[in-house]
Amino acid sequence: MNDIWAGLEAAFWLIVTLDSDLVEITLRSLQVSVSALVIASLIALPFGTWLAIRRFRYRRTAIAVLNALMGLPPVVVGLIVYLLLSRSGPFGVFGLLFTPSAMIIAQVIIITPLIASITHQAMRELWAEYHDLLISLNTSKRQRIMTLIWDGRRALLTAALAGFGRAIGEVGAIMIVGGNIDHATRVLTTAIALETGKGDFALALGLGFVLIALALAVNILIHSLSRTEQEGRW
C-alpha cells in the first residue's frame, strides 16, 4: 500500500512540475498511438463496413479470421515486424527500425483487426435495418458504405476508442521494434517497464497513473464532444 501512495505522490509531482521528460514521453505516446489509430481507422472502418454488406462465399471464414486476429499477441506482432524491418530483413533498407514509425506500424497491425471487428458487428445491425430501403433507392455500393458509416458513426467512434485504448497501453511490440531509446522511442508504457525493471516502483507507478489519466482524458474528451448532440439529434 505504501508503494501505491508513493506512486500517486510521484505522479502528482511529475504532473505539477510539468517534468520535461514526462511531457516528452507523453507527447510521444500520443503521437504514436494517435497516428496508429488514424491509420488503422482509415483501413478498418471502411473494411468492416464493406464486410458487413458484401455477400461472398467465404464471408463466414473471413469474419472468423478477423475475430481471431483480434487475439494476436502484441509481442509476437512486434517480433515479426522487427524481423521484417531489421537491416537483415526484407524492408531493412527503409531504416525504420527503432524509430517511432516502426512503433506506429506495429500498433496499426495490432489494432486494425479490433476496430474492424467491432465496426463489422455494428454495421451488420445497421445494414439489416437499412437494407431494404437502400436497395430500393438504388444506391451504389459506395453510397451504401458512406450512409452506414455516417449513420453508424457513434458505434464507429466506440470502435476507434477501443483501438486507441489497446494502442496506448501496449508495450510488448513497441519495446521490440522501438528499442525504448531515451529521447527517441521511449513512451509511457516502455518507460514504466524500464523503471519497474530498475526496481523504482514509485516512479513506475507514477507514470502508470499518468497513463491511466491520459487514457481517461482522451475518452472523456471524445465522449463529451459527441454528446453536444441533444438526445435524438444524431
Add this chain to the structure above:
Amino acid sequence: MIRLAVVIWLAFGSAAFAETMRLAVTTSFHNSGLSDVLLPAIKEDIDLEVQLLVVGTGQALRLGRAGDVDAILVHSKAVEDAFVAEGFAPYRREIMYNDFVLIGPETDPAQLKQAMSASDALTRIASAKASFVSRGDESGTHKKELALWDVAALDVEAFDPWYKAVGAGMGASLNTASAMGAYILADRASWLNFGNKTGLALLYAGDPVLFNQYAYLPVNPAKHPHVNADAAQRLEAWLVSQKAADLIDSYTINGEQLFTFNAMD
C-alpha cells in the same frame, strides 16, 4: 483536433540535427547509471548523439549481427571472440571492468558471509539447496554465473527446483529474488542502483574471478556497409580517452566506485 495531431506529429517526425549512432548495451551497464554521465559528455565533446538500446547480451549480439546497430558494448569475452571470429566486428576493445557480487536474503541460510571464495559460496548455496535466481537469458551476467558453477564443479543441469532461471534482465531478476528471498549473482552497479532492496543484502564479493570486463565492438562495415562506421570510430576514440577514464573512475554510487577504466592505447 486533427490539426493539433498533425503539428505534434510533424514536430516529432523531424530528425535530430546532431549526428546519431545506435549502440546496443546490456541492461547491467545501463542500470549502473554510468550512461547518464557519459552520454551528455559525449554529446558535448564530439557532438554525437548516442542512441542506447538497452537489451540483454544475446540480443545485443543479434542486433550487431543483423546490422541494426552501429556498435555494441557487452561483457562476455567468449561470445565477443566468436563475434569477431565470424567477422561481424574487426576487433574487441576493452574499456573498463566492474565486479559481480552475490546477493541474498539478509537471513543468509547458506551462510555465504563465511565463504572463502566464489566457488565456496556457490557450493554452500547448492548444499543448502537455497533458492537461487538465475538470469537465464544468455546475458553476460548469465554466462558468468554458469562459468562460476562450472569452476565450482557443480552441474547446473542436475539442480533441483531451488535453482530458478527467470529469463529476464538484471532489475527484473533482482525483483524476483527480493520477492522470493533468493540468492542471485548481480553486477555491483545494478545492485547499488537497485531501488527495491527490501530483505536482500550483499553477502559475498572480492574474489578476482568475479571481475567483469566490458568491451566495445564496432560493427564491421565490410559486413554491413550502411552502419555509421565513422561515428562508431569517433565514439571508440572518446571511450578510450583520458576524459572518459576520468569520468568512469570517478563515478560512484553512495561513495563506492563501480567501474575501473582499463583501456589500452
Add this chain to the structure above:
Amino acid sequence: MSLSLSKAVVRRRGKIILGPVDLALNAPDITIVLGPNGAGKTTLLRVLHGVERLSSGGLSLSKPDAQARQEQAYVFQSPIMLRRSVRANLSYPLELVGTAKPDIAQRVEAWAERIGLADALERHAPRLSGGEKQKLALARALIREPDVLFLDEPCANLDGRSTREIETLLKEAYTKGTRIIMTTHDLGQARRMASEVVFLLAGKVHERSAADRFFTKPETSEAQAFLNGDIIE
C-alpha cells in the same frame, strides 16, 4: 414505364411462394393487390420492384434495368427511417442522384408542408409516431416523382385520420402520373382507391379485373368468398 412478369416463380427452401405468374402492368393505373395472408402479395411487389430475385422466369421493363429502379419507389409496411432528422430523410433520395442544393431545400420544404411535418423538420425521424413515419416514408418515396410507386399495406397500423391523409396524397400522385401498385387488407380502402384489382391466391393470380367489376361481380367463387369476409386458403 410498363412492367411485365412472365412465368415468374419464387421458391424459398424448396417451397413455391409465388408463381408461376404472368402479369403485365402497362397503363397508368391504381392497381390494388388483394388476397389472404400468405398469398404472396408482398413477394409479388418485391419482385416487380426488383428487390427480390426470381427463382425462374423473367421480369421485363420498358426502361433499362439500372434506370428503372431509380424511377420507382417503395413504401414498406413498417416504415424504414434513417437515423437522421426528418429533413435529412427527405433530402436523402435527392442527394443520392446529385440534385442541386437549393432545389433539394425547396422540394423538402414543400413536401414537409404537404404531409404536415413542416415544424418537425429537425426532429429525429425514428422518434416520430407511426402515422408520421409512414407519411414521411411516402413523401420520401414521392420526392423524386417516380413513375411507379409500390406500397405494401401502408396503412396497416394507422388510424383513420392518417389513412385518409395518405390516400389523398396517393390520389394526387396518381393524377400527376405516378402508377400505383398497392397491397392492402382493408377492403374499404381497396374500394376507395382501386382502378383495377389483382386477386392473388396461393401464389398465383387468381383473378384480375377492373375495380367496379371485381367488387360487384367477381368471376371466381374464391374471390366472392374473400369479399364476403370468409377465410380462404
